[in-house]
Amino acid sequence: MRVKVFNQLSNNPKYAKTLEWVKLVTMTGFAQVFVQAISLVSGILVIRMLEPEEYALYTLGNTMLGTMTVLADGGISTGVMSQGGKVWLDRTKLGTVMATGMDLRRKFAVGSLLVSVPVLLYLMRHHNASWLMSVLIILSLIPSFFMALSGTLLQIAPKLRQDIGPLQRNSVILNVGRLVLLALTIFIFPWAFVAILAAGLPQIWGNFNLRKISAGYADWHQKPDPQVRTEILKMVRRLLPMGIYTCLSGQITIWLISIFGTTRGVAQLGALDRLSMALSFITILFGTLILPRFSRLPNNSGLLLRRFLQIQAGLLAMSACIILTVWLFSTQILMILGPNYSGLTKEVVLKIVISCLGIISTSTFSLFTSRSWAINPFISIPVSVASIALGVTFIDVSSLGGVLTLNIMIQLIQVTMNVTYTLIKIRRTNNSTLPTEI
Structure with a gap:
């Protein structure tokens, strides 16, 4: 039996x-x-x-x-x-x-x-x-x-x-x-x-x-x-302007603290970055298991939407668990870094929030670009630059906490923009016959 x-x-x-x-x-x-x-x-x-x-x-x-x-x-x-x-x-x-x-x-x-x-x-x-x-x-x-x-x-x-x-x-x-x-x-x-x-x-x-x-x-x-070079360069022309902007905005915390802050502030941010890098295994898992399969999906709007929403729900649930854990055990986590960085209990939580938002934003970006979709840089870059300018105007970026708060605002805008764009592109997708292997 x-x-x-x-x-x-x-x-x-x-x-x-x-x-x-x-x-x-x-x-x-x-x-x-x-x-x-x-x-x-x-x-x-x-x-x-x-x-x-x-x-x-x-x-x-x-x-x-x-x-x-x-x-x-x-x-x-x-x-x-x-x-x-x-x-x-x-x-x-x-x-x-x-x-x-x-x-x-x-x-x-x-x-x-x-x-x-x-x-x-x-x-x-x-x-x-x-x-x-x-x-x-x-x-x-x-x-x-x-x-x-x-x-x-x-x-x-x-x-x-x-x-x-x-x-x-x-x-x-x-x-x-x-x-x-x-x-x-x-x-x-x-x-x-x-x-x-x-x-x-x-x-x-x-x-x-x-x-x-x-x-x-x-x-x-x-x-x-x-x-093939022509096809790849089509993507490059759409993504390179955003890539150049990402070089500036993606490391905005380091650049701002390097220019307006102190050498010790750079070291503190670097130490927090090292802790948050422990989360990079999520991005690696995503790029290894999820992204190639999403890239291979047929042009079927219903299937694409269902898979995309499942992925987003998983990323949100995982991020909430990570942030809660770090908030509860921030003092113990900072003991790993040594006495030079023991007082950064608030900052380590802010940094993990940034990392989780970054995972969601980057993963969503990877999903739509794997389908040969790309946000027009004349839309994405002005929106991102405006968010940075607005944040710098009202937030003190000479302190580590201020720089981290600014980055949270930037990442929230990036997540909103990437998710919205992907949903629009999926809605406009023309249906095709499903292959036997997805």
């Missing part, structure tokens, strides 16, 4: 689909929890070993690394995901899409370096870093920068095919390597550039392994295709 029931369940499509999701979420979830635990240990090690002034330089360097990566991407990875979602079952065509995206990335990287390096050098000098230390920090960013650019593209093919296991193993080994290298160096050389270099060098091995994983699904011997 039990065998019969089991066989009936095994042959039930809904049961099979549910079981597949449970396996994927469990495998990816455990791997990402482990990865984030290692990352958190690495971050706390850096916070405790570096003096606040040195950690401020480390924070500025990593912030600029994020800016450089966004500028060098310019929407290329989104365009590759969008085009790859159309040919994900064809190894040759997918290889052409990947090769075209990688070629564009290399060209964009040069322009990103030319823009970002002078700005970082100015900020380093503004916070009293020596010329030698400033140059060493800039040089230490180079490996992380180039590896991050290729790494995101190398993951697209296995993500589209939902071959998650090898990606998770690679991520675990990569982060263990970072922790080991950091532990071997930071106690002897407690400097910002050493910590940055220790994080970037293991990525070289990680990217080499990613290329081998993706080779099973995309032929990397293909040459860039002009037609």
Whole structure:
């Protein structure tokens, strides 16, 4: 009797689909929890070993690394995901899409370096870093920068095919390597550039392994295709202006506290950022499990709306639980950072609110861009700039609490804009026949 029931369940499509999701979420979830635990240990090690002034330089360097990566991407990875979602079952065509995206990335990287390096050098000098230390920090960013650019593209093919296991193993080994290298160096050389270099060098091995994983699904011997390049650049033209704006607004807290605040304020914000980075596993899970499947959905407005609302409900419920937990245990959480940051009980809650809103905003943005939709930058940028200008007018941005409050307002506007735009695009979607595999 039990065998019969089991066989009936095994042959039930809904049961099979549910079981597949449970396996994927469990495998990816455990791997990402482990990865984030290692990352958190690495971050706390850096916070405790570096003096606040040195950690401020480390924070500025990593912030600029994020800016450089966004500028060098310019929407290329989104365009590759969008085009790859159309040919994900064809190894040759997918290889052409990947090769075209990688070629564009290399060209964009040069322009990103030319823009970002002078700005970082100015900020380093503004916070009293020596010329030698400033140059060493800039040089230490180079490996992380180039590896991050290729790494995101190398993951697209296995993500589209939902071959998650090898990606998770690679991520675990990569982060263990970072922790080991950091532990071997930071106690002897407690400097910002050493910590940055220790994080970037293991990525070289990680990217080499990613290329081998993706080779099973995309032929990397293909040459860039002009037609594919044109399609990707259509996305870039729509997303690059917003990407440039994101470089400014996405790190608005760091930029404002760097210019109007103190070096210690930069260090405090960097420490809080490190705590909130523990939530990045949510974005990774989303990009690995949810985004590729949403990208592959057919143009059926009812199905798209149902999946989108389910995703939003899940993100809201998860965010509420995270914020409540941090509010209840803020004192205990801050003990992790050490005595230099123990008084930031209010600020840590504000920072987690910002992070949760950012997760919702970024996830929603990824969903609609994966469908080759993009908000007109002449709408999105003025709205965002107006929100910043309004906030700066009425909020004191020279204090850490004021800067965080401003960022909450900005993120709320971003969430509202992204969700509204996605709902409008789904409503206007023309229905098509559903494929057998979604």
